[in-house]
Amino acid sequence: MSYSFVVEPLAIQDFESEDELIERCKEWNLLSGSATRPKTYQYKRQGLSLPCEIVGYVDNQTVVIQFENKQHHCIHPAYLKEMQTASFGQRGFSATEAKTEEALEEGGEITEAEEASGEGALLDADAVGGDGLGESGVAEVAESEGSEAGAGSAASAKQTAPESKPAKPAAKKKAAVQLPEDKLKITAVVKEFTTVPNHFSDNDDEVIIYEGITIEGHDLPIEEVWSSHSATLKKLELKEGDRLSCEAKIVAKKLTQHPVKYKINNPSKLQVIPPEG
Template identity: 30%
Template structure:
């Protein structure tokens, strides 16, 4: 069985996102255990104290020093982690959770290998295109309805999105497995919408399935300023749902 060791900290390689001013500290060990389990970062009897922070070419061991609260109801958290050299950085709980997976980052390495392979194509005989590439190229574009329609979806993530008009971050909700319910259902995949007053009254929870009415348009989710980790998604959020209403939990 292979043993994985952390790399020596090299500050020049790591992109730190420093906390903005003061942040919340843990009151005691019980408070730490409660929050770590709430974030889904530990399910064992003895709560984890160290976590992996991974990049394409290295991995570091970090600890959680505290957390920031944001949103109108202060229900969204950004973790404040400490590297072994003392540097602090902010990261979303879901992103740190993803980093604990042994598969994290492997897709990037595969893409890099594919790029190197393509650079040698001029000196090699032509090969048949991969089946998965053909399938992707043949995927039809969605024909979006113009009128208001009925949707189902799962609450995947609460995040921040940069608003260029008022130059500040807006709260948004990212939805997964979004489907337009009609005679011939349309699978949208990942979509997003503003975390409006209507949605906040419903008090949505991560992972719950909902149904609602709304209009859908093709609009990419802009990244929140200085919150890059907020958009680590399985696929791009290229569709926006406007004015979701009649929200029902399924």
């Protein structure tokens, strides 16, 4: 059985380990500070209560859950936490949910607002491009009010307005890079160590930006990538200018506050290549 309401993610950021999953869930207030293992959650909707587990994320405000039928669905972590309460779905749209929705809309990162009960009508939306929202698309809104009057005004203006110069053709958009789904053998040079804000933690996230990207067997127009400065990478004691070899997935994930569009996910077989000569 498949669920028609699901908002499929365009790209899933995997957790590098179970420890990272646990830490992330603690940051999202989905696990207690003393928890040592992940848990199963309940996704509630229109009288349904479906077991699910967190399998990844799109960004800091969008987690990806997986149902028992293996379907993936995007949801805001605060909304998933709200679903764990016994009273969820038994009353109208609460002040807490309304505050969550308002905050999401102001931030432009709405991942999901759903129909919590028969009284409060909520809308499904996707932070990764579904329903015309998110980084990969712009909402398309059809305005109907005043359309007839607008049409009459346009006809009148057409008769009286002087001839205008033909508009310049719109610039062609670059085709999106087709990223392989499998792990790739990647060689990259450490360009910079930096940090980016983490809204769910008091500390910023440490990241590494790489340049001079070489991908074995592929000729992809990717000049820079980034990755989390994980505990595993810290053991290598990398420095700027070091050449790193690894096997990893490359996903389309823009680095906050930096013009780097692609991320290295789940790197393995890490090796620092000594300089030639």
